[in-house]
Amino acid sequence: MGKAFVYGDHVDTDGIIPARHLLTSDPDRLAEHCMEDLDAEFVGRVEAGDVIVAGRNFGCGSSREHAPVAIKASGIRCVIATSFARIFYRNSFNIGLPILECPEAVAGISSGDAVHVDFQTGVIENETTGKTFQARPFPPFLLQMVDSGGLTNYVKQALEQEGK
Template identity: 50%
Template sequence: MTQASATVRRFGDDIDTDVIIPAIYLTSHRPEVLARHCMEPLDPGFAARVRPGDVLVAGRNFGCGSSREHAVLALQAAGISCIVAESFARIFFRNALNNGLPLVACPDAVRDAREGDAIRVDLDGGQVWLGARAYPFPVHPPFLADMIRQGGLVEYVRRRLAETGPD
């Protein structure tokens, strides 16, 4: 799965889930509400600038802090199609994949990416493209790539059960 060219939305290290979606908004499960407040503590204008398909690029330990699926839902609802980071907090990593949000660990691309750069991510080919320069990354195993492509764990299981039956 190759993404069309998108725009980099850049953040630093240790972006925690309380920054991705502040706790005050956790009373809502409505994606449009979560999207409006996504990344608000660091960048109040973030939600207004993001366009569908944009890629969030961040440093180390992205998604640390509380385990909350709201953080993934807020990013997706805001329009983020993929996150490229140096590393991810384990629980955020799992929540993102379970909800069909692709994550890519590619420190070299993170080092060179700047806010507003054009970026393209080839999940199947294992490359992040910044302009004409390609940065390799390890691809997800086939079952995980399939799960992401299908929109996350629930859709993946539904389709598998439809194909094979409950046995």
């Protein structure tokens, strides 16, 4: 699928997209500054299908949805972390950025490793080392929302049903 960008614990939303770039909500323009203060080389190296692998509390800080939006628009296919901060977790589901909790994969993936993820089964494969890992399953409620195409579509359907 793509190569891994590996980061540590507590990657915060100011690191993912600094506030000085929140003068637009255009995903492509946000993507130009993704991870800028944390990893100046990220934007130049990221390719469609790559993955971010990080430690605990990924996405802590601000409620800015610009953070998962910037990551998604940069070409990153999914984020694998030991744990996620709650607003980032919620925002990622709402906007359709796949995120996976899997401490074992975080321990078993190094920077640049080739990684493949099966979103149906939650199996993460490190193709460089040949090791596989099982991500924690998502609650059915969230899967339903993902299946209906994110919160925007979910609400659209609800409004239609409610005749509004």
